[in-house]
Amino acid sequence: MKNFIIRSISGIAFTAIIILAILAGPLWYALLFFIIIAIMANEYLNLTIGSKKSVTKALAVTAALSLFTTSFLIEYSGISYRYLLLCMIPLFAIFITNLYSKEYNVHTFTKESRVNNGYEMFPFAIAAVIYTALPFSCCNLIIFDSEGNYSAYMLLFMFIVLWMNDVGAYCIGSAFGQKGDGKRGRLFPSISPKKSWAGFFGGLACCIIAAVTMSYIDIFEISTTKAIVLGIIICIFGVWGDLTESQLKRNFGVKDSGRIMPGHGGMLDRFDAALLAFPAVVIFSLLF
């Protein structure tokens, strides 16, 4: 019960902060997501590379924040997209510092023994940037209209649908989902044994209802057809995003990505669905 109250309070506070920052204006939005990306990138690196402080991790977080900041400034200040190149500096610096790291390059090189010398630091550092910073950098493309005016409502729409997916999945899954240890009715037993198909469809229904409702509210400026399509996209890619993060955690044998939110685990656990769902929405909006 105490845990339930802590979970609820931190969940509501978190939701309120996001909504307020998005509504407050572009710089507040950018500041909040700057912090969120820094935390997520750090959690990802702690999971994959290890929790020890290292130059590689600092550079990877720098690269992630550079990507988000540059893509924001391209839309906000109209700087040339060529400045995206600057994000490559910390990325390639990882490569070079990796060479000089005393812990690596200590290997006995024979045809028989393949001794690991820390090269995988580089792929994980890059993955941290692509996985945690690229999705929200995409969001920068939809928060300004063609005249450069800030419009928070599309992002707000995406967050509300995403949260309603969780709500629907939890309610319907708890009420109608299969109980017990079997695989029957399970969405993806090998990665997430608790997710049921009933929960998935409950979430999908909730997403569509929320999306259609918002399409009737003028400020969102979205047609009902587009709202339904986006609702379905957010639901499906959100579930995939959730599963891919579970696969990551399972791979490294941890339950939560961090402990930043009381009762909720890490920041990555909170945004896992958004990390696939939001780019999917942005790409869909670009194409259609």
Place this chain on the structure above:
Amino acid sequence: MKNFIIRSISGIAFTAIIILAILAGPLWYALLFFIIIAIMANEYLNLTIGSKKSVTKALAVTAALSLFTTSFLIEYSGISYRYLLLCMIPLFAIFITNLYSKEYNVHTFTKESRVNNGYEMFPFAIAAVIYTALPFSCCNLIIFDSEGNYSAYMLLFMFIVLWMNDVGAYCIGSAFGQKGDGKRGRLFPSISPKKSWAGFFGGLACCIIAAVTMSYIDIFEISTTKAIVLGIIICIFGVWGDLTESQLKRNFGVKDSGRIMPGHGGMLDRFDAALLAFPAVVIFSLLF
């Protein structure tokens, strides 16, 4: 001796193909580098993930080629930089297909045993894109001038300086470099035991001489000061690029990245220096 002749012939043919394609025009240049990137990405994936065919590898090569093609079309046809987003589709598809791959997600999850379930496929696939496609995608930024006219000479300048680095390092290193097994006079004994400081400075001298010479040839349109700076950048980052690729190969216990060039190993072995040197030049040109 026979090996020396094979090496020379394939080396000259390779050099000639690159020079001719760059001079022939933007589409020939793009076609050649499209092929080179495909081969390099494949070699990188074979090294890191393994040589078995897989959907992940196909998607990673697709992402690499999408990045190069999109960045080329932004400059060549003037399409919006927003189309870079499309490269994310194959990247995120890797994530999702990884979920459904039967080989993975087979794990016994206890606190004691951390059983690998193939998550690292994703970081290596992303690294393949960043490592092999991003450097040449950067080059797309310098082959068109502000009026959109194709200008091959800057890229040609970069290649010639890069090759002169190899020539200088080989000649001076063979003549004056330390012999034997000691670490004395070695540039980076833990990764590349054969490279000597004598060779490094020989390469640097050759780079500067070649750069200055080209600055006196009108078609290159480059000042002597800029030529010297770029010569130094190409030399230093070229050596780092060489070392980082050696570190990769050492990590996975292989000698050559592939067997595509008779006597020379793989495509990645040929372009390792360019992969760090060219982005460094492009970023320097952007900033100064």
